[in-house]
Amino acid sequence: MNSIELNSLWGQIKEQLIDSLPENVHPWITPLEVSGYDNGVLTVVTGQLMGKDILRKKYYNDILKIIKKITHNDNSDIVILFDENAAKSIKKESEKLQKKQAEALQKEKAMENLSFMQSYSNLNLKYKFENFVVGKNNEFAYKVTRSVAENPSQKYNPLFIYGSSGLGKTHLMQAIGHYTIFKNPKLTVKYTKTEDYINDFITNSRNLKNSVENMSKFNKKYTNIDIILIDDIQFIESKNKTMLQMQHTFDSLYNKGKQIVITSDRLPKDIPTLTKALCTRFEQGLMVELVPPEKQNRFDILKKLAQDNGIQYEDSVLDYISEHFVNNVRELEGAFNRVSAYAEINSAPLTLELAKNVLKCDEQGNEIDFNKIAEVTSAFYSISSDELKGSSRNQKVSLARHIAIYLSRELTGKSFVNIAEYYNKKHPTILFAYDKVKNELLTNKDLVKTIREIKQALKVR
DSSP: OOHHHHHHHHHHHHHHHHHHSOGGGHHHHTTOEEEEEETTEEEEEESOHHHHHHHHHHSHHHHHHHHHHHHTOTTOEEEEEEOHHHHHHHHHHHHHHHHHHHHHHHHHHHHHHHHHHHHHTTOOTTOOGGGOOOOTTTHHHHHHHHHHHHSTTTSOSSEEEEOSTTSSHHHHHHHHHHHHHHHOTTSOEEEEEHHHHHHHHHHHHHOGGGHHHHHHHHHHHHHSSSEEEEEOGGGGTTOHHHHHHHHHHHHHHHHTTOEEEEEESSOGGGSTTOOHHHHHHHHTSEEEEOOOOOHHHHHHHHHHHHHHTTOOOOHHHHHHHHHHOOSOHHHHHHHHHHHHHHHHHTTOOOOHHHHHHHHOGGGSOSOOOHHHHHHHHHHHTTOOHHHHHSOOOOHHHHHHHHHHHHHHHHHHOOOHHHHHHHHTOOHHHHHHHHHHHHHHTTTOHHHHHHHHHHHHHTTOO
């Protein structure tokens, strides 16, 4: 019997053995290797001395029965030999397997620790450097945040990132946290929204029963860390006690050489009622602006979004969306998500025609600008554009002007300086009007309805 026939015979026998014998015997059967078959005697070798003894003493008759059945030879027999080389090979494989299992367990624990640290740090898993699309509008900010992540507290401290909503400030900020946790898990990271910081401070400071103990815990929570990421700092304005506490938090971290990263929708000097002490602290580091993405960058963002979600698309669809949604990344991705969801629900291909039917951008007319916003808002309140841009303090005119200023900022993404120039007003006046409307929208349902109706008139979603 040649080697091929021998191995084939042994393969059949081994398969039957594993199927027939109890599972606890399988570890002794699996390492067996066939050595020969002469005159009905099957010789196999093993590197397991204990396995040889167990098979001979307890399962010899069971094994012999299977061999006789497959070989059709009632005179068949089996000899099990112990082989030192096989024993060494088995030991080597066992050590290799144990090492592999230990590495896998270590990696699993590391990933569990990483997930815990990301959760503890309050980070969103999708905000990483790997899925941030870099373009001319954000390249500098990207490089700066990468530098901070690689060398926290070394160069840019504090780092102040500002720009309109939906441009990637939170993404870049949290990417610093993820990078740090993955590359240097010994460092502690904490991300907090300014509103959460405010609420946390109010809750702890108002509890008079244990005020000292509570504030001690509060201070440790925000200062016993290596990197703090504070989002939307503009919401701290007018909160005098919280601003004072923020100053203490800032000083404690800065004096200990800890990295501070802050985001805002505007420069520190443009945040009304922000204390001079905080303003100077925020400005002493590096301030980086994010501006709306250019056409190519918008296209690249949509392309990555489609690829990450396994969505089939035509380039013309991405081109169409990136042409019409220009203000920020959030509305850009929202438009694509609406189109792709419509295609999926209706089992339709994602084509240019479908995108046009869903988004109806061609029906929206020309791009929104200051003139169009002023024109539509004036018409809504039955006043002239000249009155809107004038100095009248009439209640209706003032309200219309404030709304127009708010919409000019929200719908165009232009700076407050540009808006001030258009309305021929001082910079603080524009900031006051914008913030007044923004804050009232949180509680004034009538104002929400008015804004919605003016947006509909502007054919803006």
